[in-house]
Amino acid sequence: MFHSDPEKYITGAFIKIGFFKNDTDLLYHNTIHGNLFEQVEKAMDLLLTKYSKASISYEGITRVEKYSFPEQAMREVILNAVIHKDYSSGVPVQISIYEKKMVVWNDGQLPENWTVDKLVGKHPSVPYNPDLAAAFFRAGYIESWGRGIATIVESCCEAGLPMPVFTTEFNGLMVAFEYIDFPEKMSGKTSTKMSGKISPNMSGKMPRKTPVNTPVELSGKVLPKMSGKILGLIRENPQITIPKLSKLIQVSERSVERWIQKLRAENRLQRAGAAKGGYWKIVE
Numbered sequence: 001m002f003h004s005d006p007e008k009y010i011t012g013a014f015i016k017i018g019f020f021k022n023d024t025d026l027l028y029h030n031t032i033h034g035n036l037f038e039q040v041e042k043a044m045d046l047l048l049t050k051y052s053k054a055s056i057s058y059e060g061i062t063r064v065e066k067y068s069f070p071e072q073a074m075r076e077v078i079l080n081a082v083i084h085k086d087y088s089s090g091v092p093v094q095i096s097i098y099e100k101k102m103v104v105w106n107d108g109q110l111p112e113n114w115t116v117d118k119l120v121g122k123h124p125s126v127p128y129n130p131d132l133a134a135a136f137f138r139a140g141y142i143e144s145w146g147r148g149i150a151t152i153v154e155s156c157c158e159a160g161l162p163m164p165v166f167t168t169e170f171n172g173l174m175v176a177f178e179y180i181d182f183p184e185k186m187s188g189k190t191s192t193k194m195s196g197k198i199s200p201n202m203s204g205k206m207p208r209k210t211p212v213n214t215p216v217e218l219s220g221k222v223l224p225k226m227s228g229k230i231l232g233l234i235r236e237n238p239q240i241t242i243p244k245l246s247k248l249i250q251v252s253e254r255s256v257e258r259w260i261q262k263l264r265a266e267n268r269l270q271r272a273g274a275a276k277g278g279y280w281k282i283v284e
Contacts, residue, residue, distance in 0.1 A: 001087070001132060002035045012090035015043050015082070019051055019097045031092075036082055036132065037139065043078050043095070044071075051097045053179065068179040069102065073155035073164075076148050077175050081106035083136055084128040084173070100179050107172040116166045120149055120265045153265045163258025230259050231269070231282060238279040 006013040013036075018029035030050070032042045053068040081093045086108035096103040110119060111126045125146035127133035137144040149166070156164055156177065165176045229249055233240055242260070246253040263269035270281045 002037070002135065004035060005033070006035060007033065010087050012092050013087055015039050015078075015093045015095065017043065017046060017051060017095040017097065022098075036136075037141075040075075040078055040082055040141070044075055047074060047095070047097075069161070069177060070155040070159045073152045073159075073177070074102075076152045076155070077104050077164075077177075079136065079141055080148050080152075080175075081173075083132050083142070084108050086128065086172070089171075101177060102179070103174060103176045105170065105172055105174045109171070110168060110173070116168065117261075117264065117271070120153060120166060120261050122150075122265075122267050150265055153262060157262055162255065163261050165254075165258070166261075226259055227263060227268075230256070230263065234269070234280045235282060238281065240280070 001010070001013060003009065015032040016029060017032070019027045021027055030046055032039050032046070034042065048067065048071070054065045055068075057064050057066070078093075078095075081104055085093055085106040089107040091107045093104070093106045096105075108128050110116075111128075114123075114126075123146050125133070125144050133142065133144060136142045142148065152164060152175070156162070162178045167174050167176075226249070230245060233245055233248055242253050242256050245256045249256065260269065264271075268283050270283060272279055272281050
C-alpha cells in the first residue's frame with residue numbers, strides 16, 4: 001500500500017472525488033493515485049483548492065480564508081476511510097461533493113457487534129487494517145486511540161455545523177456532512193467563492209482564521225443552549241422519544257438525533273435498555 005503504485009498489486013487502491021449537481025448529474029471529478037500517504041495529502045489539497053466553498057476576509061493586508069467545512073474533520077474522515085477500507089473489494093474510496101454537503105464512503109465493516117452508536121461514542125482503537133493504522137501512527141498522522149470519529153464530531157460542532165450522519169450503507173461506512181451556508185457579504189468586507197477549478201492563489205498553506213461576525217462565531221452561543229434543552233427534557237422524562245423532543249424543541253427529528261449523537265460522543269448521555277421501552281441516562 002506504500003509502493004509508488006499500489007494498484008499494481010491491489011485493485012481499487014485509490015480515491016475518487018466527484019462534484020454532483022444532484023445524485024445523478026456529475027459535473028466534474030478526479031481520481032487520486034500513489035501511495036496511501038500521498039493519496040491523503042492529494043485528496044486534502046483537491047478538496048481545499050477545487051471542491052470547497054470558502055469565505056474570504058482581510059486582517060490588514062493579510063488574506064484570511066474560512067472554509068465551509070472544518071479542515072480537521074475533513075482530514076480525519078479521509079484518514080478513516082483510507083485506513084479502514086476493505087482493500088479486497090477492489091472498490092475505491094468515494095468522496096461525493098454537492099453544493100451543500102459532502103458524503104464520504106469506504107468499503108469495509110465495523111468490528112463484530114459494533115453499532116454506529118458505539119462508533120460515535122467512546123470506544124477502543126480496533127482498526128480494520130492494523131498494519132496500515134500502525135504505519136499512519138508512526139508517520140504521525142493519527143493518535144491510534146480511537147479518537148478519529150470524536151474529533152470529526154467535535155470539529156463540526158465547534159464550527160456550528162450539524163452533526164455528521166454515520167451510517168453503514170452498501171457494505172461500508174458512509175459519513176454525510178452539511179456545509180456552513182455563508183452569506184454573500186460579511187461585515188461589509190468578506191466575499192464567498194466556490195473555486196470550481198484549481199486557483200494558483202490557493203496553496204492550502206495560507207493562514208486561516210474565523211472572520212469576524214460570521215455565523216460560525218455566533219453559533220457557539222447556540223450549541224450549549226440546545227444541549228441544555230435536550231438534557232433538561234430528558235431529566236424530566238428519561239423515556240422521552242426523539243419525535244417528542246423534536247416537537248417540544250421545535251427542530252427536526254434529524255437535528256435532535258444529531259444532538260443526541262453529540263451528547264453520547266461526549267459521554268454526557270447514555271441509552272439503557274432496548275430500543276423500544278428503554279430510557280435515557282444522563283451522565284452527571
